[in-house]
Amino acid sequence: MIRLSKRSVSTLLRSGNQSFRVAAAASTSRSSPSATDVKRSDTESRWYSSLTNGQSKNSGSFAQLNMKTNWFMGYRNESSAAASDSSSQAPPPAEKFEYQAEVSRLMDLIVNSLYSNKEVFLRELISNASDALDKLRYLSVTNPELSKDAPDLDIRIYADKENGIITLTDSGIGMTRQELVDCLGTIAQSGTAKFMKALKDSKDAGGDNNLIGQFGVGFYSAFLVADRVIVSTKSPKSDKQYVWEGEANSSSFTIQEDTDPQSLIPRGTRITLHLKQEAKNFADPERIQKLVKNYSQFVSFPIYTWQEKGYTKEVEVEDDPTETKKDDQDDQTEKKKKTKKVVERYWDWELTNETQPIWLRNPKEVTTAEYNEFYRKAFNEYLDPLASSHFTTEGEVEFRSILYVPPVSPSGKDDIVNQKTKNIRLYVKRVFISDDFDGELFPRYLSFVKGVVDSHDLPLNVSREILQESRIVRIMKKRLVRKAFDMILGISLSENREDYEKFWDNFGKHLKLGCIEDRENHKRIAPLLRFFSSQSENDMISLDEYVENMKPEQKAIYFIASDSITSAKNAPFLEKMLEKGLEVLYLVEPIDEVAVQSLKAYKEKDFVDISKEDLDLGDKNEEKEAAVKKEFGQTCDWIKKRLGDKVASVQISNRLSSSPCVLVSGKFGWSANMERLMKAQSTGDTISLDYMKGRRVFEINPDHSIIKNINAAYNSNPNDEDAMRAIDLMYDAALVSSGFTPDNPAELGGKIYEMMDVALSGKWSSPEVQPQQQQMAHSHDAETFEAEVVEPVEVDGKK
Numbered sequence: 185m186i187r188l189s190k191r192s193v194s195t196l197l198r199s200g201n202q203s204f205r206v207a208a209a210a211s212t213s214r215s216s217p218s219a220t221d222v223k224r225s226d227t228e229s230r231w232y233s234s235l236t237n238g239q240s241k242n243s244g245s246f247a248q249l250n251m252k253t254n255w256f257m258g259y260r261n262e263s264s265a266a267a268s269d270s271s272s273q274a275p276p277p278a279e280k281f282e283y284q285a286e287v288s289r290l291m292d293l294i295v296n297s298l299y300s301n302k303e304v305f306l307r308e309l310i311s312n313a314s315d316a317l318d319k320l321r322y323l324s325v326t327n328p329e330l331s332k333d334a335p336d337l338d339i340r341i342y343a344d345k346e347n348g349i350i351t352l353t354d355s356g357i358g359m360t361r362q363e364l365v366d367c368l369g370t371i372a373q374s375g376t377a378k379f380m381k382a383l384k385d386s387k388d389a390g391g392d393n394n395l396i397g398q399f400g401v402g403f404y405s406a407f408l409v410a411d412r413v414i415v416s417t418k419s420p421k422s423d424k425q426y427v428w429e430g431e432a433n434s435s436s437f438t439i440q441e442d443t444d445p446q447s448l449i450p451r452g453t454r455i456t457l458h459l460k461q462e463a464k465n466f467a468d469p470e471r472i473q474k475l476v477k478n479y480s481q482f483v484s485f486p487i488y489t490w491q492e493k494g495y496t497k498e499v500e501v502e503d504d505p506t507e508t509k510k511d512d513q514d515d516q517t518e519k520k521k522k523t524k525k526v527v528e529r530y531w532d533w534e535l536t537n538e539t540q541p542i543w544l545r546n547p548k549e550v551t552t553a554e555y556n557e558f559y560r561k562a563f564n565e566y567l568d569p570l571a572s573s574h575f576t577t578e579g580e581v582e583f584r585s586i587l588y589v590p591p592v593s594p595s596g597k598d599d600i601v602n603q604k605t606k607n608i609r610l611y612v613k614r615v616f617i618s619d620d621f622d623g624e625l626f627p628r629y630l631s632f633v634k635g636v637v638d639s640h641d642l643p644l645n646v647s648r649e650i651l652q653e654s655r656i657v658r659i660m661k662k663r664l665v666r667k668a669f670d671m672i673l674g675i676s677l678s679e680n681r682e683d684y685e686k687f688w689d690n691f692g693k694h695l696k697l698g699c700i701e702d703r704e705n706h707k708r709i710a711p712l713l714r715f716f717s718s719q720s721e722n723d724m725i726s727l728d729e730y731v732e733n734m735k736p737e738q739k740a741i742y743f744i745a746s747d748s749i750t751s752a753k754n755a756p757f758l759e760k761m762l763e764k765g766l767e768v769l770y771l772v773e774p775i776d777e778v779a780v781q782s783l784k785a786y787k788e789k790d791f792v793d794i795s796k797e798d799l800d801l802g803d804k805n806e807e808k809e810a811a812v813k814k815e816f817g818q819t820c821d822w823i824k825k826r827l828g829d830k831v832a833s834v835q836i837s838n839r840l841s842s843s844p845c846v847l848v849s850g851k852f853g854w855s856a857n858m859e860r861l862m863k864a865q866s867t868g869d870t871i872s873l874d875y876m877k878g879r880r881v882f883e884i885n886p887d888h889s890i891i892k893n894i895n896a897a898y899n900s901n902p903n904d905e906d907a908m909r910a911i912d913l914m915y916d917a918a919l920v921s922s923g924f925t926p927d928n929p930a931e932l933g934g935k936i937y938e939m940m941d942v943a944l945s946g947k948w949s950s951p952e953v954q955p956q957q958q959q960m961a962h963s964h965d966a967e968t969f970e971a972e973v974v975e976p977v978e979v980d981g982k983k
Contacts, residue, residue: 292433302463305409307479308402309352309455310487311615313339316356316453317485330420333450340533342490343472348464355452358419364428364439368403368415407432409463414456416442418449425449473536482541482614488533498523541614543584543638547574559588563634567591570687573671581659583639587668589675590634593690605631611638625661629698632691633668669708676712688714699779710786716749716770718762727786733767737802740792743769745777745857746923756843756921757794760801763841768794774861795856796849797881799839812836812886819895822902826911827882837883844888845914847922850879856923882915913939
């Protein structure tokens with residue numbers, strides 16, 4: 185079916201010689217279809233189908249649209265003409281409406297849905313106060329009269345714990361009566377945003393980037409903890425002070441002139457929060473101080489909190505009556521007044537935000553001692569960091585940051601999977617936003633890095649609690665990761681080798697995890713890795729050092745994975761390699777093998793596992809191999825037949841020198857070490873385990889005496905039972921020496937005992953003969969002991 189657009193249909197209708205009219209609406213007096221209409225051909229029906237996207241099934245539907253078939257012939261029906269005349273009249277005008285809102289319900293949504301944490305109310309109010317102070321400072325440049333009444337620009341917070349009242353006062357620009365109505369009476373209208381727009385539109389002034397507000401709802405966060413809020417404000421533009429008062433769950437507010445002389449302020453705004461019953465614990469001065477340090481520590485204006493203080497002084501102590509009598513007896517002794525030290529308590533204002541945001545300063549002007557002091561204060565640490573990096577990023581994304589490498593792992597060396605470490609503190613215009621990230625700014629393998637990030641234009645949600653995913657965030661993450669690697673590389677290149685050894689001991693596993701999870705940064709991670717090797721069993725070496733020590737003919741980086749250095753260096757896989765002087769890396773941690781396999785290569789040198797088949801040492805001798813294969817080829821087939829499905833094949837080995845045989849893994853399967861680790865997993869998949877360990881290759885050493893005897897046994901008597909048992913025991917021994925776990929250890933023990941019995945039989949005397957020989961010797965000694973010695977005597981002069 186051919187479908188035509190409205191434009192195509194109108195073009196088609198205008199192309200004929202006749203004048204066509206199509207009704208836009210149904211006529212009130214439709215005429216019934218004539219007999220001629222009903223008898224029209226299918227061709228005309230298909231015209232209608234084209235106009236209606238094929239939704240009609242018969243030509244009788246023409247009448248329903250007031251379209252007569254004779255309009256193709258140039259006739260004009262009255263009904264269609266009437267409809268056409270009515271369509272020429274102007275449509276009725278559209279009415280415009282404004283959205284309505286239930287104010288109390290809207291306030292409830294703003295307060296209880298935007299913010300997930302009640303304590304952010306203080307952050308929002310302090311940010312508003314900071315904006316008011318910034319506006320005054322900016323306007324005072326051109327109009328100094330604005331700040332003459334109160335030259336000090338600060339924020340003061342008073343907490344009344346007994347009555348559950350918090351009062352926040354700033355000496356900023358204040359508000360007039362109309363500004364109270366506009367800013368506090370209109371939801372989502374930001375006075376700061378309006379002020380910044382005016383600055384941007386001004387030709388002789390640029391925008392003040394220190395201003396924080398942008399959404400116009402921060403003030404209403406006060407109702408998170410307060411059921412009544414009172415705002416007293418005095419603007420230098422007005423001679424009167426006004427009071428705004430509103431209650432939670434109310435759709436109205438009041439504004440009146442403040443005439444109480446005791447409550448008048450020279451300039452600025454005072455916000456009084458009457459806390460809810462369940463939120464009165466926020467009126468604790470110590471908690472207020474803690475919240476200020478957490479959220480508003482780096483606001484550019486001083487913040488004072490009303491705190492209890494004390495000082496030590498000495499006071500006299502009344503004399504004891506018994507001691508007084510002793511003193512009276514001894515008149516010559518000089519009397520001294522006795523005193524004691526007491527702490528005198530009093531209340532006073534205390535500066536809370538003493539720590540300055542050093543990331544705003546030029547890195548060349550900040551000393552190492554200042555960096556270390558900031559690290560200890562900002563992150564409550566007592567040790568100095570191993571390294572720090574202070575940088576500013578400009579261009580497409582602008583932000584300042586200071587990153588630190590901590591000296592020790594705070595949560596233990598084995599905890600490398602926790603992404604939410606709260607080590608990166610995000611600030612927007614020096615106001616703390618969040619430290620709860622799920623990999624947005626740093627990948628989890630770099631979660632140990634601590635630092636602060638301060639930006640002016642991060643994409644935040646309205647509550648300023650959630651960092652929204654965007655291209656800017658991805659660019660920030662990329663640059664932060666790059667700077668972190670530069671910092672770690674600086675530690676590795678330090679003259680003090682112990683610094684990087686300390687770092688590796690604490691965070692080496694994190695970098696190995698990065699090899700698995702972050703392929704884009706393999707080139708940055710690989711130079712930082714450290715391993716033990718066959719030529720350096722006590723000190724770890726880098727991959728760069730390994731490459732420098734490689735033989736000229738060596739084409740790969742060799743490694744073996746095991747559970748310890750001892751088992752790795754005694755593995756039979758290393759015998760020929762040690763003879764040739766080839767260095768082999770020892771991967772002794774569970775994550776090592778997966779990390780190296782993820783790297784695949786380093787400086788165009790492939791990583792090769794020497795415990796797997798098809799090991800190429802670069803010393804092939806085809807003539808010798810052909811001769812050995814000719815001699816032992818049938819023996820290999822005989823051994824394979826005996827072992828059956830236990831091995832995939834039996835081959836001549838090129839890696840053995842002192843061992844008779846070895847069991848190697850398939851090229852694409854698990855090694856013995858990986859198989860051991862996967863078996864230990866609590867959620868291991870037995871199906872994949874059987875699949876990955878399925879291919880094993882049994883390699884024999886043709887130069888070993890045992891293999892020569894096995895070859896002789898095959899040539900003389902292939903069905904000899906002792907030879908068969910020797911092959912089974914040889915396989916089990918290779919299974920254990922190669923790092924695999926035997927399926928039936930008891931059976932292996934029985935074979936060893938049986939072979940020991942055969943080997944030891946006849947080597948010493950049998951148990952039956954030995955007691956008989958001892959008895960005979962004992963009886964012989966007894967007869968000798970009882971023999972009588974007869975001396976010769978003389979008889980008739982003769983002996």
